[in-house]
Amino acid sequence: MSEVKVASSNGIPPPSFDLPLPDRPDIITANIQKLIEQTPNPRHRFIFKTLVKHLHQFVNETSLTTDEWMAAIDFLTRTGQKCTPLRQETILLSDILGVSALVDSLNNPVAGGATENSVLGPFFTEDAADVEFGESIASEGKGDYMYVEGRILTTEGQPIPNAIIDTWETDADGFYDTQYADRSHPDCRGRLRSDDDGRFGYRAVVPIAYPVPGDGPVGELLCLLGRHNMRPNHLHMMVEAPGFHKLVTALYPEGCDYLRSDCVFGVKKSLVVSLKDIVDDEEARKRGFPRGGSFKLLQYDIILLTEEQSAAIRTRVEEERGVITGDEKY
Ligand SMILES: [Fe+2]
Missing domain, CATH: 2.60.130.10 (Aromatic compound dioxygenase)
Structure with a gap:
């Protein structure tokens, strides 16, 4: 009999608290920050709280358009795809951004x-x-x-x-x-x-x-x-x-x-x-x-x-x- 594959989660249960449905932009930011509070490693928790804070602030401050965000994703995708064992385009990106x-x-x-x-x-x-x-x-x-x-x-x-x-x-x-x-x-x-x-x-x-x-x-x-x-x-x-x-x-x-x-x-x-x-x-x-x-x-x-x-x-x-x-x- 062939093995039946069932779609399954990564095994982590839903949080013990209820999050409000993200009906407003600011609720999206608050919800993800609340979820990050569950990160077990304190250094990881701190880094990702800070990263999300600045990333969301960046999107808000620039009123980023959908086209601009898709252009950014396309750019990052191509940057990764350009990498080979002899060519490290991602490090180069980090380098030129200081x-x-x-x-x-x-x-x-x-x-x-x-x-x-x-x-x-x-x-x-x-x-x-x-x-x-x-x-x-x-x-x-x-x-x-x-x-x-x-x-x-x-x-x-x-x-x-x-x-x-x-x-x-x-x-x-x-x-x-x-x-x-x-x-x-x-x-x-x-x-x-x-x-x-x-x-x-x-x-x-x-x-x-x-x-x-x-x-x-x-x-x-x-x-x-x-x-x-x-x-x-x-x-x-x-x-x-x-x-x-x-x-x-x-x-x-x-x-x-x-x-x-x-x-x-x-x-x-x-x-x-x-x-x-x-x-x-x-x-x-x-x-x-x-x-x-x-x-x-x-x-x-x-x-x-x-x-x-x-x-x-x-x-x-x-x-x-x-x-x-x-x-x-x-
Ligand atoms: Fe050099």
């Missing part, structure tokens, strides 16, 4: 001169090659020479040896290696370790400003808003050391036209760096640049917070802002 940068900033406040964070972006990979002190992360011909050096330090100025530094950047055409269909090995990216004095140094190329993908729904939205889709040129760095708060950041050479209008809001004043022009063939060859000639020098010390310092700063900042988190976080 939400990624906002979440990042609120979750990683710094103090005591520690290096500020910046958005991770979609181009980090796990397969970067190990690079020794002074070696190059970029194969020859990938762009103008740049030497990057500095120290990894505590907020007291003590060196942090053996920190793992992941770094990645675009080539001279403004592309990451992962954007090439024929990518056979990682390029313009590497993994280094700081030495006993906390020092690091490596050869790279001068990164180039690049557009975020413009051929999807998020690209359409940027055009609709009259916004460009460019990021200023930058060098990504991710630094980890035992006992220290992981840092995800990027350094932005000054002088780029897009520095003050980064389409994903990643630039912070403390992360803007000046590149020194070193026009000295001997020095270039000494640093290992095969063509010699000249190179740009980027010098920057990275200051890490301990896990304890980071947690204490987050708590202090939340208290200062009077953040209501809704009982407890799960």
